[in-house]
Amino acid sequence: MPTSFSPVASQGLARFELLMAFVRREVGVRYKEAYVGVAWAVLQPLAYMVIFTLLFSRMGKLPGSGPLVAYVALVPWIYAAAAIGQSSQSVLGQLGIVSKIYFPRSVLPLSSILAAGLDALIAFVLQLVLMLALGVRLAPTLLLWPFLMLLTGAICLGVSLILAPAIVRFRDLRYIIPLGLQLLLLASPVGYPLDAVPRHLRGWYQLNPFAGLLESFRAIALGGHLPRLDHLLPAVVWAAGLMIVGGCFFRAQEATLADYV
Amino acid sequence: MSGPAIVVENASKRYYLGARGGLRHLGRELLGGRRREELWALRDVDLELEPGRSLALVGPNGAGKSTLLKLISRVTKPTRGSVRVDGRLSSLIEVGAGFHPELTGRENVFLNGAILGMSRREIARRFDDIVAFAELERFIDTPVKRYSSGMFARLGFSVAVHTDPAILLVDEVLSVGDARFRRRSYERVQQLTREHRTVVVVSHQMSMVRRLCDRAVMLEAGRVTCTGTADEVASRYEVALRPHTLVEASVGDPQFQIDILDIRRADGGRNLCTGDEMHVRCQVERQRGSDRAVLTLSLNRVDGLPVLLARCPEPLPLQRTIAEVSFPLLAAPGSYYLHVSVRDPGEPESIHEDVCAVVNIGGEDPYLSAATITIPAKWIVT
Numbered sequence: 001m002p003t004s005f006s007p008v009a010s011q012g013l014a015r016f017e018l019l020m021a022f023v024r025r026e027v028g029v030r031y032k033e034a035y036v037g038v039a040w041a042v043l044q045p046l047a048y049m050v051i052f053t054l055l056f057s058r059m060g061k062l063p064g065s066g067p068l069v070a071y072v073a074l075v076p077w078i079y080a081a082a083a084i085g086q087s088s089q090s091v092l093g094q095l096g097i098v099s100k101i102y103f104p105r106s107v108l109p110l111s112s113i114l115a116a117g118l119d120a121l122i123a124f125v126l127q128l129v130l131m132l133a134l135g136v137r138l139a140p141t142l143l144l145w146p147f148l149m150l151l152t153g154a155i156c157l158g159v160s161l162i163l164a165p166a167i168v169r170f171r172d173l174r175y176i177i178p179l180g181l182q183l184l185l186l187a188s189p190v191g192y193p194l195d196a197v198p199r200h201l202r203g204w205y206q207l208n209p210f211a212g213l214l215e216s217f218r219a220i221a222l223g224g225h226l227p228r229l230d231h232l233l234p235a236v237v238w239a240a241g242l243m244i245v246g247g248c249f250f251r252a253q254e255a256t257l258a259d260y261v
Numbered sequence: 262m263s264g265p266a267i268v269v270e271n272a273s274k275r276y277y278l279g280a281r282g283g284l285r286h287l288g289r290e291l292l293g294g295r296r297r298e299e300l301w302a303l304r305d306v307d308l309e310l311e312p313g314r315s316l317a318l319v320g321p322n323g324a325g326k327s328t329l330l331k332l333i334s335r336v337t338k339p340t341r342g343s344v345r346v347d348g349r350l351s352s353l354i355e356v357g358a359g360f361h362p363e364l365t366g367r368e369n370v371f372l373n374g375a376i377l378g379m380s381r382r383e384i385a386r387r388f389d390d391i392v393a394f395a396e397l398e399r400f401i402d403t404p405v406k407r408y409s410s411g412m413f414a415r416l417g418f419s420v421a422v423h424t425d426p427a428i429l430l431v432d433e434v435l436s437v438g439d440a441r442f443r444r445r446s447y448e449r450v451q452q453l454t455r456e457h458r459t460v461v462v463v464s465h466q467m468s469m470v471r472r473l474c475d476r477a478v479m480l481e482a483g484r485v486t487c488t489g490t491a492d493e494v495a496s497r498y499e500v501a502l503r504p505h506t507l508v509e510a511s512v513g514d515p516q517f518q519i520d521i522l523d524i525r526r527a528d529g530g531r532n533l534c535t536g537d538e539m540h541v542r543c544q545v546e547r548q549r550g551s552d553r554a555v556l557t558l559s560l561n562r563v564d565g566l567p568v569l570l571a572r573c574p575e576p577l578p579l580q581r582t583i584a585e586v587s588f589p590l591l592a593a594p595g596s597y598y599l600h601v602s603v604r605d606p607g608e609p610e611s612i613h614e615d616v617c618a619v620v621n622i623g624g625e626d627p628y629l630s631a632a633t634i635t636i637p638a639k640w641i642v643t
């Protein structure tokens with residue numbers, strides 16, 4: 001029975017399905033044989049939310065809607081940390097398959113990025129529930145959330161396309177990356193708003209793509225207005241640059257990844 | 262489809278030996294100074310295979326056969342030269358490599374099928390065939406980590422041969438599972454060759470090479486040393502190995518020393534075939550050491566399973582002696598390791614000394630190769 005697709009289209013379809021198979025595998029495996037199972041996808045951000053709420057309500061420094069200020073930025077941040085953390089390890093973790101079967105290697109980092117997105121989606125639903133519970137109006141600008149996430153995902157993918165092959169050669173990166181992510185957290189407005197950064201440092205601070213990006217997440221959720229262009233620009237530039245550099249680097253490396261078992 | 266299915270042009274593959282990592286190596290690699298010791302697994306290999314033909318890669322261990330399969334399957338690319346492949350390729354190299362232990366058999370069939378390039382619809386359509394061929398209907402919803410190694414291999418093999426490949430690469434996997442499954446997988450590959458799929462087989466069993474393949478290439482130390490019809494090359498390979506090659510003389514207990522002097526047929530011929538009387542002559546020396554030690558002989562399959570065992574009833578005398586042993590060669594055709602060792606009777610772990618040679622046992626009937634031993638049976642047909 002010949003398929004009705006042209007060869008190119010059916011190859012594209014097979015590649016997409018391969019990507020989905022890896023996403024399913026990653027999501028399916030994650031909570032297997034844990035007693036609470038998939039509920040962890042909800043419990044984790046919930047726990048973060050409670051911790052941050054307690055922490056910041058005590059300090060009482062944040063303007064605006066209290067716990068939500070932290071949580072709204074926390075959702076994309078946890079996503080970015082998980083996506084980069086898992087995606088950069090994705091090739092190393094699957095080296096067993098990579099060294100035995102050929103398949104387009106790029107599905108490995110990409111599937112990790114997508115799988116982490118599923119958790120972010122659950123956390124976002126939780127965010128909406130929380131906003132309703134706290135009596136915050138759901139602004140129409142919230143519809144921009146997927147686009148901001150796409151931008152976040154693009155940055156993470158670009159970083160991972162560089163880190164995933166690099167980590168296979170330089171295993172030391174396995175220990176450096178979590179450290180780097182911790183530092184990046186401190187340098188990003190997750191636990192504090194961007195306004196809290198001293199004015200004379202803000203130029204440097206905004207070189208971090210997450211600075212303006214997380215602020216934009218706050219703007220669409222709590223401010224009810226569109227993200228500021230000068231907040232988005234660094235993120236867009238970073239995303240484009242990282243995707244191009246990462247894409248080229250990954251292409252150059254992917255054919256010989258199997259040699260580094 | 263026009264043009265060859267596989268073209269390998271002037272391909273060489275370099276690997277580096279030794280461990281990576283450590284500050285010493287970092288400095289060295291960054292400065293670009295002395296590199297690690299290198300090994301050319303393949304050198305200037307040229308190969309062309311028309312669609313629908315089958316090719317065997319033969320050669321001793323470490324000759325580069327598996328590396329060549331990796332290049333053809335695009336797992337890695339050659340250091341120099343090029344490899345071009347036209348058509349969907351499926352490889353029976355370490356079947357089940359893509360399985361995730363936590364996922365069930367069913368989930369793994371879909372995952373593995375996708376990795377091998379099948380669409381979900383294709384997999385769904387062939388799912389029942391895959392499971393039926395692997396004979397795992399009852400266990401298909403069990404996580405594969407609870408599978409036995411045989412079940413695991415059967416499922417992996419079954420997915421790989423059901424991908425409807427235009428090109429199939431086979432690396433000694435026809436030795437997975439029990440004898441019955443081995444025969445069925447052999448027949449399945451044979452059927453694929455008859456359906457004019459392009460097949461590349463790596464095998465040490467010359468009987469299989471002759472039955473499955475049109476052409477063969479012999480590799481030695483990374484170079485192609487002989488190309489021709491499967492029969493020609495298989496014969497060349499058998500001659501190259503005949504009568505036996507010493508694998509290793511293990512340095513065991515210094516009080517004992519064994520040297521295999523000769524392996525041949527009892528009637529003096531050098532060709533060994535299933536059913537022949539085999540004759541092994543060795544020189545044994547005991548200086549002091551255990552005075553209970555006896556000489557034993559075992560013929561092991563390539564996977565290590567002892568097929569024939571014989572033990573000398575007399576303990577070794579305290580001197581240099583010549584030991585000769587004859588026995589009917591009941592082992593099925595194939596390659597074997599012949600071990601001559603000195604051990605204390607009753608203590609399975611006590612090996613004082615052990616030497617090993619590769620022995621090739623001929624026989625044209627691949628049906629016999631599916632067995633482990635053949636027996637001299639009395640037939641009465643009336």
